Amino acid sequence: xAGVSQTPSNKVTEKxxxxxxxxxxxxxxxxxxWYRQSLGQGPEFLIYFQGTGAADDSGLPNxxxxxxxxxxxxxxxxxxxxxxxxxAVYLCASSSSGTGFNEQxxxxxxxxxxx
Amino acid sequence: SxxxxxxxxxxxxxxxxxxxxxxxYKTSINNLQWYRQNxxxxxxxxxxxxxxxxxxxxxxxRVTLDTSKKSSSLLITASRAADTxxxxxxxxxxxxxxxxxxxxxxxTINP
Numbered sequence: 330x331a332g333v334s335q336t337p338s339n340k341v342t343e344k345x346x347x348x349x350x351x352x353x354x355x356x357x358x359x360x361x362x363w364y365r366q367s368l369g370q371g372p373e374f375l376i377y378f379q380g381t382g383a384a385d386d387s388g389l390p391n392x393x394x395x396x397x398x399x400x401x402x403x404x405x406x407x408x409x410x411x412x413x414x415x416x417a418v419y420l421c422a423s424s425s426s427g428t429g430f431n432e433q434x435x436x437x438x439x440x441x442x443x444x
Numbered sequence: 445s446x447x448x449x450x451x452x453x454x455x456x457x458x459x460x461x462x463x464x465x466x467x468x469y470k471t472s473i474n475n476l477q478w479y480r481q482n483x484x485x486x487x488x489x490x491x492x493x494x495x496x497x498x499x500x501x502x503x504x505x506r507v508t509l510d511t512s513k514k515s516s517s518l519l520i521t522a523s524r525a526a527d528t529x530x531x532x533x534x535x536x537x538x539x540x541x542x543x544x545x546x547x548x549x550x551x552t553i554n555p
Contacts, residue, residue: 333486362542371532371545372487385541418485432477433543437486 331355333436335421341442342411350406350439354423361404362433363396364420372420378404411443450533450546458554463520465549467533468513474536476509477543478518481530490518490531523553 334353342348354361360379364372374388378398386396393411398404408415418440422433451466467476475494479487493500493509493516500507506519520527530550534543 360541364543364545369547371534371547372543374542374544377541379541388542420487422487432489432492434489435479435487 333421333423333434335419335436335439337439338437339440339442341444343444344411344413346411346443348408348411348441350408350419350441352404352406352421352423352436354402354404354421355434356402358423358425358434359401360424360426360433361398362422362424363404363406364422366418366420366438368417375406375419408441411441413443416441416443450531450549452549453547454550454552456552456554457523459523459525461523463523463527463551463553465518465531465533465551467516467518467546469516469533469535469544469546470514471535472538473511474538476507476516477534477536478505478507478516479532479534479545481532481548487532520551523551525553525555527551528553 336351362377363375365375366372376396377385381398381401393409396406418438420435420438422435424431424433449468457463473495475492477492478490480490481487491502491507493507504521509516530548532545532548534545
């Protein structure tokens, strides 16, 4: 079956611009996660959705970052007033439950470059 | 912040040899998972070991977990060139729904 998909695969933007990154989870997966990975580092947690609600947004670095999942499926990560330090690969993952007991299936990521 | 520390940061071995990577963590966990990543993009889940398990096997992979030492190891036997990748351990913390990743081990298998 189809895995987690993310669009776009690459995004280049200018400092100060607004960007949206999209994640399509595996059908039927109720839990959705966003992570950010900088070069040479492991992924860092940003936000977790259980259904439509953000159950844990403790990893969002500041109020320029926001994510939604209005119908409990597709999610969009929104970044306002982008900064060069936001450049990273943004990874989305989904799992069949949010208990932490199950594996998370990752998408290919969106590589964001802020010039 | 990242909970896990992986050792070594980079490992280069000959094809056919075994590769061992280690991971240490700081707080109580529900389970520990190992992932592989090629070319800095999507991660592939390899194996999950629960906190009440000590050892788990999957094909050429063997994972151990020592909760008293807060450490885990991943052994890849009879390595192949296709095993070249970065390997990450990730802990699922008790009471939390997120994974906390280490910095990874870059494994290179030389033909």
